[in-house]
Amino acid sequence: MRIVTQYCCAVLAGTVFGLPAPAAGEPVPNAKPLATTRQQPFLEGIDTPPAKPQVPDSTRNVSGTRSEPLAACDIPGALLDVAEPVTDGGYEDCGIADPVRLAGVVSGPNTAKFHAPVTISCDFAKVLTDWLRRDVLPVAELEFGIPVAVVASGPGYQCRRRNNRPDGKLSEHALGMAIDITQFQLADSSNISIEKDWVTATGKGKFLQAIHAKACRRFTTVLGPDADANHRSHFHLDAGCHGQDCTYIICQ
Numbered sequence: 001m002r003i004v005t006q007y008c009c010a011v012l013a014g015t016v017f018g019l020p021a022p023a024a025g026e027p028v029p030n031a032k033p034l035a036t037t038r039q040q041p042f043l044e045g046i047d048t049p050p051a052k053p054q055v056p057d058s059t060r061n062v063s064g065t066r067s068e069p070l071a072a073c074d075i076p077g078a079l080l081d082v083a084e085p086v087t088d089g090g091y092e093d094c095g096i097a098d099p100v101r102l103a104g105v106v107s108g109p110n111t112a113k114f115h116a117p118v119t120i121s122c123d124f125a126k127v128l129t130d131w132l133r134r135d136v137l138p139v140a141e142l143e144f145g146i147p148v149a150v151v152a153s154g155p156g157y158q159c160r161r162r163n164n165r166p167d168g169k170l171s172e173h174a175l176g177m178a179i180d181i182t183q184f185q186l187a188d189s190s191n192i193s194i195e196k197d198w199v200t201a202t203g204k205g206k207f208l209q210a211i212h213a214k215a216c217r218r219f220t221t222v223l224g225p226d227a228d229a230n231h232r233s234h235f236h237l238d239a240g241c242h243g244q245d246c247t248y249i250i251c252q
């Protein structure tokens with residue numbers, strides 16, 4: 001497994017991100033729907049894009065492949081409901097064949113919930129749940145002695161291209177294989193903001209650095225404030241395929 005340092009892809013474009021409303025001056029996510037299907041070479045990334053994104057068969061080419069919800073998506077510790085298959089009218093590459101609404105995770109006596117349930121694929125929900133239960137919650141307990149209660153994030157699924165560009169490679173968000181995380185709220189109502197606390201020499205900064213590093217062992221793309229200005233306020237986490245053999249890890 002190789003770890004590369006070139007940055008690649010997505011930018012947040014959710015509509016529900018903060019725990020409290022974003023403070024003045026914070027970037028407000030602004031989703032741009034796909035405007036065209038015209039393909040051009042993707043310039044940012046590490047790979048020359050294939051004609052279609054390489055993702056597990058269960059999440060690609062949704063149209064016509066499944067009309068019923070999943071029978072089940074069994075993930076230990078996940079609070080979720082299976083959802084109706086997601087398609088995006090007229091754009092065949094967007095969608096999720098095995099969507100779930102992940103509301104949060106349970107670990108021992110603690111429950112951490114998303115600010116609003118996120119729509120993602122069952123496959124991605126497994127990776128995300130593992131990261132939250134096995135990395136985020138334990139590190140918070142270790143650092144603060146207080147459990148994480150709320151995870152503030154984007155919506156997960158969005159039919160758009162990387163960096164909201166009108167052309168180029170499809171974002172992993174368009175396949176339900178990505179999430180943007182902006183903040184955590186502990187059980188004592190204190191907030192940990194990626195934008196405000198990432199670079200600070202505090203327990204909050206240490207916590208964020210630790211869970212970012214651990215994310216790089218679970219996801220194929222982890223982009224944080226050190227990646228570029230687009231990610232100064234959040235972690236972009238996805239499980240997309242990079243490189244011909246899908247072994248590249250992008251960790252920034």
Ligand SMILES: [Zn+2]
Pocket residue numbers: 010011012013173178179180235236237
């Ligand atoms: Zn993202």
